Amino acid sequence: MPKNIITPGHSPKLTKVHKLSIAGIATLGAAALAFTAAPHGAQTTTNDAAVSQAPVAFGQQPIKDVKASITDRMAGASLKAQSIAAKKAADAAVTKKNAELAKKTAAAKAAQDTRTKEQAASRSVQRIQVETVAAKTYTNNVDGWIHESLDIMKKHKIPGSYHGLYKNIMRESSGNPHAINDWDINAINGIPSKGLLQVIPPTFKAYHVAGTSWNIYDPVANITAACNYAADKYGSMDNVNSAY
Numbered sequence: 001m002p003k004n005i006i007t008p009g010h011s012p013k014l015t016k017v018h019k020l021s022i023a024g025i026a027t028l029g030a031a032a033l034a035f036t037a038a039p040h041g042a043q044t045t046t047n048d049a050a051v052s053q054a055p056v057a058f059g060q061q062p063i064k065d066v067k068a069s070i071t072d073r074m075a076g077a078s079l080k081a082q083s084i085a086a087k088k089a090a091d092a093a094v095t096k097k098n099a100e101l102a103k104k105t106a107a108a109k110a111a112q113d114t115r116t117k118e119q120a121a122s123r124s125v126q127r128i129q130v131e132t133v134a135a136k137t138y139t140n141n142v143d144g145w146i147h148e149s150l151d152i153m154k155k156h157k158i159p160g161s162y163h164g165l166y167k168n169i170m171r172e173s174s175g176n177p178h179a180i181n182d183w184d185i186n187a188i189n190g191i192p193s194k195g196l197l198q199v200i201p202p203t204f205k206a207y208h209v210a211g212t213s214w215n216i217y218d219p220v221a222n223i224t225a226a227c228n229y230a231a232d233k234y235g236s237m238d239n240v241n242s243a244y
Contacts, residue, residue, distance in 0.1 A: 142175045145177075145219040146162055146165045146169070149165065149219075149224045150162060150165070152209060152211060152220070153209075153224060153227055153228075156209055156210075156228075158224070158227055158228050159236040159237075160227045160237045161236075161237075161238050164236065164239075164240070165227065168197060168237060169197060172198040173196045173197070176196070177196050177217055177218075178217055179194070179196070180192055180193070180194050181198055186200050194217060195216055195217055195219070195226075196222050196226075197222055197223055199216065199225055199226045199229070203226075204222070206229075207225045207226075207229040208221070208228075209221075
């Protein structure tokens with residue numbers, strides 16, 4: 001009977017040759033499995049086959065930290081957006097408030113400028129009125145009457161000079177505003193000449209100048225009416241050298 005036959009109930013004793021044969025068969029089987037699993041055309045080494053046989057470990061603990069990190073980032077982004085929106089709203093409110101304040105300030109300044117201009121204009125008018133009143137103050141004598149008459153004549157474009165008025169006043173009445181002629185033809189006809197320039201009532205009424213008295217004996221009214229008549233008949237009182 002051969003020595004390597006295993007009988008029942010007897011544990012075989014592996015020789016060194018048997019052990020080496022078993023190890024070689026196991027190695028060849030693993031290599032064959034690795035080669036079969038590799039894709040067509042791919043090169044697989046024995047080391048790769050050995051690595052592919054290594055067990056892969058999977059953790060059983062849930063990945064909580066990753067989810068929390070994403071949530072935190074989202075929350076942070078939301079807070080940042082809210083902060084930006086709040087800042088924009090605050091800036092807009094400040095801008096609106098500044099615009100309203102600037103508008104009110106401009107309106108107040110415009111109103112103040114208007115008041116200042118009105119006050120300046122009022123002072124100017126008052127000053128002109130005061131100066132005008134001062135300029136229109138005349139002495140109550142022949143010199144004053146002539147100057148006042150000349151100012152009125154200038155407004156109404158009635159020609160005449162101080163010298164022309166003065167010489168005729170002196171010739172007609174010697175400067176007496178109440179002088180009256182009771183002997184010439186006019187007196188004979190019942191309409192005597194009166195005043196500084198000896199004007200008869202019908203002439204005084206026809207050539208009366210607006211703004212002067214209707215009293216024929218008023219010096220200024222008498223002179224101005226007589227000059228108005230002389231301008232119409234002779235061109236100017238300066239051209240009158242005798243009774244008229």
